[in-house]
Amino acid sequence: MSHLVGWLCHFTPVEIFTALGYTPYRLLGREGNNPRAATYLVGNLCPYVQSCLEAAIKQELPLLAGVVIARSCNAMIHLANVWPHYGAGGKTVVLDVPRRFDEDAVFYFSQNLRRLAAELAPPGEQQLSEERLWAAITWWEEQRAAWRELLACRAAGEDPPGGKEIMDGLARWQTPLNPQEAGKWETVINRLTGQPRGKAARRPRLLLAGSILPRELITMVEECGGLSVFEDSCNGMRLLLAPAARAEGDPYLYLARLYLGGPPCPRMVGDREKRRQYWAAAVDRFRIQGIIYHVMKFCDAAMYDFIALKAFCEKKGLPLLRLDGDFSGGNRGQWQTRLEAFLEMLGVG
Amino acid sequence: MDIYQLLRSHLGNALRQRAFKSPWTYRLLRQAVAAQKKHYPWQAAHRLLLNTIDQAAAAFLQKGPVVWHNVFFPTEILYGLGVIPFAPEAAAVVATGLGIARGALRRAEGDWVSGEACSFHRLAHGCDREGYFPPPGAVVCSSHLCDTAPQSLETTAAYHGVPFYLLDVPHRQDAGALDYVARQLKSITFSLAKSLNLEWDGERFREALVNSNAARERLQAVNRLRQQRPACIRGEEAHSFIYPMLAGFGAATSVEVYGQLADELGRRYREQHRAVPEEKARLLWLHLRPYYPNAIFQLLEREAGAVVVFEEMSHVYWEPLDPEKPFYSLARKVLSHHGLAPMARRVEAVLAMVDAYQAGGVIHFAHWGCRQSTAGLRLLQDALRERGIPFLNLEGDCVDQSKYAPGATRTRLEGFLEMLI
Numbered sequence: 001m002s003h004l005v006g007w008l009c010h011f012t013p014v015e016i017f018t019a020l021g022y023t024p025y026r027l028l029g030r031e032g033n034n035p036r037a038a039t040y041l042v043g044n045l046c047p048y049v050q051s052c053l054e055a056a057i058k059q060e061l062p063l064l065a066g067v068v069i070a071r072s073c074n075a076m077i078h079l080a081n082v083w084p085h086y087g088a089g090g091k092t093v094v095l096d097v098p099r100r101f102d103e104d105a106v107f108y109f110s111q112n113l114r115r116l117a118a119e120l121a122p123p124g125e126q127q128l129s130e131e132r133l134w135a136a137i138t139w140w141e142e143q144r145a146a147w148r149e150l151l152a153c154r155a156a157g158e159d160p161p162g163g164k165e166i167m168d169g170l171a172r173w174q175t176p177l178n179p180q181e182a183g184k185w186e187t188v189i190n191r192l193t194g195q196p197r198g199k200a201a202r203r204p205r206l207l208l209a210g211s212i213l214p215r216e217l218i219t220m221v222e223e224c225g226g227l228s229v230f231e232d233s234c235n236g237m238r239l240l241l242a243p244a245a246r247a248e249g250d251p252y253l254y255l256a257r258l259y260l261g262g263p264p265c266p267r268m269v270g271d272r273e274k275r276r277q278y279w280a281a282a283v284d285r286f287r288i289q290g291i292i293y294h295v296m297k298f299c300d301a302a303m304y305d306f307i308a309l310k311a312f313c314e315k316k317g318l319p320l321l322r323l324d325g326d327f328s329g330g331n332r333g334q335w336q337t338r339l340e341a342f343l344e345m346l347g348v349g
Numbered sequence: 350m351d352i353y354q355l356l357r358s359h360l361g362n363a364l365r366q367r368a369f370k371s372p373w374t375y376r377l378l379r380q381a382v383a384a385q386k387k388h389y390p391w392q393a394a395h396r397l398l399l400n401t402i403d404q405a406a407a408a409f410l411q412k413g414p415v416v417w418h419n420v421f422f423p424t425e426i427l428y429g430l431g432v433i434p435f436a437p438e439a440a441a442v443v444a445t446g447l448g449i450a451r452g453a454l455r456r457a458e459g460d461w462v463s464g465e466a467c468s469f470h471r472l473a474h475g476c477d478r479e480g481y482f483p484p485p486g487a488v489v490c491s492s493h494l495c496d497t498a499p500q501s502l503e504t505t506a507a508y509h510g511v512p513f514y515l516l517d518v519p520h521r522q523d524a525g526a527l528d529y530v531a532r533q534l535k536s537i538t539f540s541l542a543k544s545l546n547l548e549w550d551g552e553r554f555r556e557a558l559v560n561s562n563a564a565r566e567r568l569q570a571v572n573r574l575r576q577q578r579p580a581c582i583r584g585e586e587a588h589s590f591i592y593p594m595l596a597g598f599g600a601a602t603s604v605e606v607y608g609q610l611a612d613e614l615g616r617r618y619r620e621q622h623r624a625v626p627e628e629k630a631r632l633l634w635l636h637l638r639p640y641y642p643n644a645i646f647q648l649l650e651r652e653a654g655a656v657v658v659f660e661e662m663s664h665v666y667w668e669p670l671d672p673e674k675p676f677y678s679l680a681r682k683v684l685s686h687h688g689l690a691p692m693a694r695r696v697e698a699v700l701a702m703v704d705a706y707q708a709g710g711v712i713h714f715a716h717w718g719c720r721q722s723t724a725g726l727r728l729l730q731d732a733l734r735e736r737g738i739p740f741l742n743l744e745g746d747c748v749d750q751s752k753y754a755p756g757a758t759r760t761r762l763e764g765f766l767e768m769l770i
């Protein structure tokens with residue numbers, strides 16, 4: 001039987017999977033169109049979600065023991081509805097994630113996480129012990145801390161590994177095919193850390209933002225002469241959460257606070273101020289010269305998040321470029337010219 | 350009589366925004382509508398219109414703090430606090446009728462509100478930024494069902510610099526979720542009272558819940574009557590009564606309107622006053638309808654005799670509230686919505702409606718941009734197919750007339766009717 005458990009939204013506490021003996025495997029979608037998924041979900045729904053379903057229908061995913069779907073937005077809610085019928089086999093477990101970050105939300109989320117642990121436990125397995133869960137928490141925190149450290153070198157202005165390499169590394173880190181591979185996380189990071197560094201290039205330092213950033217966008221930005229130094233996305237910095245003090249005795253409460261209190265995501269609409277502060281801090285610390293926002297087609301959260309970012313950039317006098325995408329990998333033509341013009345304005349070329 | 354025509358002639362062009370803020374507008378409108386009483390086929394509709402004019406007047410003339418809310422927020426709280434509720438989605442419908450939608454949508458586009466978003470909110474954004482809507486004193490929004498509403502309303506609250514309160518509604522309906530929602534409702538209520546400087550009136554709050562129960566009871570009476578055959582009210586007429594469902598629970602006026610509608614319907618059934626001369630088919634309508642002039646209901650009901658006997662929006666999905674436990678019972682109401690996940694709940698509710706109203710076919714109006722209602726349709730379609738119930742997913746837009754294709758709509762409806770009749 002497979003020990004891989006799929007997950008999608010970055011609000012999914014993978015620590016619980018690990019503690020239960022599973023290997024968390026992130027569904028990162030696929031390139032290309034999603035004709036079969038569109039027959040089960042409507043066409044004007046998040047293409048990332050569609051592409052995950054398409055990959056399952058086309059049996060492009062590794063064998064999974066189950067999938068945990070966090071009902072973080074409408075697209076995910078509907079994915080959770082259709083997955084048991086048309087998605088890959090295995091268990092489908094849904095997780096409600098609050099859109100607020102306060103004591104009530106933390107408590108409520110911690111209850112959901114406790115239930116998640118019970119629902120996900122392999123058949124016949126005893127209740128998950130707190131020791132095992134704390135051990136998994138420590139193991140994950142170690143990995144995230146190493147990633148954060150690696151990415152922080154970009155703030156210091158060292159010539160870092162490029163955004164593309166980092167995103168590739170993060171993708172590899174999120175998709176181990178077995179426990180052995182998952183255990184080799186340091187190798188993934190070390191490979192990046194040890195990469196030969198060129199001399200500090202004078203390329204415009206960019207913040208790339210969006211819901212989930214397509215790999216090809218970062219590649220293209222760097223091919224065109226930009227330097228991605230901060231990826232505000234759920235496959236970028238948001239994934240790494242934020243260091244948290246271990247004040248809780250209860251691991252579920254700790255996890256609830258860790259995830260809800262992490263870098264703010266566009267769906268946390270009740271606290272947009274936190275998101276503004278997050279951008280402001282990133283812009284200062286990473287000495288950002290321009291921002292590129294990737295609006296995922298049909299993502300309501302991203303559409304309005306962009307409006308908030310636009311107001312923020314106007315206030316700060318920061319150049320902002322909006323690029324719309326459908327996650328299919330086929331956007332190059334539409335993006336290229338606009339990207340080049342934007343970078344030219346920032347002094348490239 | 351067309352209320353929009355009347356409004357348009359009064360508001361004129363250049364003065365429109367200002368006219369909304371003039372007491373004369375409402376006085377004149379009220380007088381004109383009151384004088385036309387006899388011409389309304391349903392007196393309940395006449396009453397509803399007068400009430401709506403009064404509520405709009407209170408909001409536009411800022412007779413008290415105006416609180417914007419989305420249509421899923423439990424308005425009992427707002428009536429209980431004595432504030433003036435204002436639902437931008439519902440106001441967008443009026444904007445469509447007034448013919449200002451095109452300009453407002455253009456404004457929204459200029460402000461980067463993407464054309465992929467729900468046009469109710471795009472339109473509301475445009476109307477607000479163009480000065481057509483009364484500015485809010487605070488904004489409340491529930492997260493259940495709709496993703497656009499919280500995003501759009503937060504943006505509006507930030508634009509006006511007023512507090513925004515989010516009611517975060519989970520999808521499970523267990524004790525933990527109930528507690529979580531009830532605590533938020535309580536905190537939102539008292540935060541609103543504080544930020545708007547409202548005097549707490551426990552009796553008024555209780556009254557709102559009592560009103561809500563009374564309106565619910567009368568709506569149920571209306572719905573029971575609509576289960577009989579042949580139908581005595583056309584779907585097109587019945588659709589105008591969903592406004593209280595979206596923005597009126599908690600108000601005494603909604604009790605009145607539903608009560609009057611129940612009386613009138615009862616009388617028509619006794620007098621065997623049919624909705625159409627020959628009822629050839631009975632239909633269930635899911636989600637909302639287009640609000641600009643269109644031929645859909647004319648074609649279905651008047652030409653083909655296929656009566657829309659019930660609309661999902663009028664479904665009473667919740668149990669009576671307990672005025673002694675306001676926050677818990679409102680939380681239970683919110684969590685009972687059949688549209689909350691899993692989809693099996695909505696499927697079950699729709700099948701129950703099909704049975705109760707003896708519907709032979711189902712039409713879902715797939716409003717562009719409304720992901721909550723449309724994305725899970727496949728499962729519903731499968732369930733209806735299994736029961737042999739014809740289903741039509743009619744794509745369109747409720748408020749953006751430029752998306753209406755009369756020819757294609759007619760073809761689709763005719764094809765569907767052929768299956769049915």
Ligand code: SF4
Pocket residue numbers: 046047048049072073074075076211212267296298299300301302
């Ligand atoms: S990109 Fe947007 S719509 Fe898609 S899963 Fe993320 S939040 Fe949901």
Ligand code: SF4
Pocket residue numbers: 438467468469470494495496497498716718719720721722
């Ligand atoms: S139509 Fe749908 S998306 Fe639009 S406001 Fe209503 S529920 Fe939200």
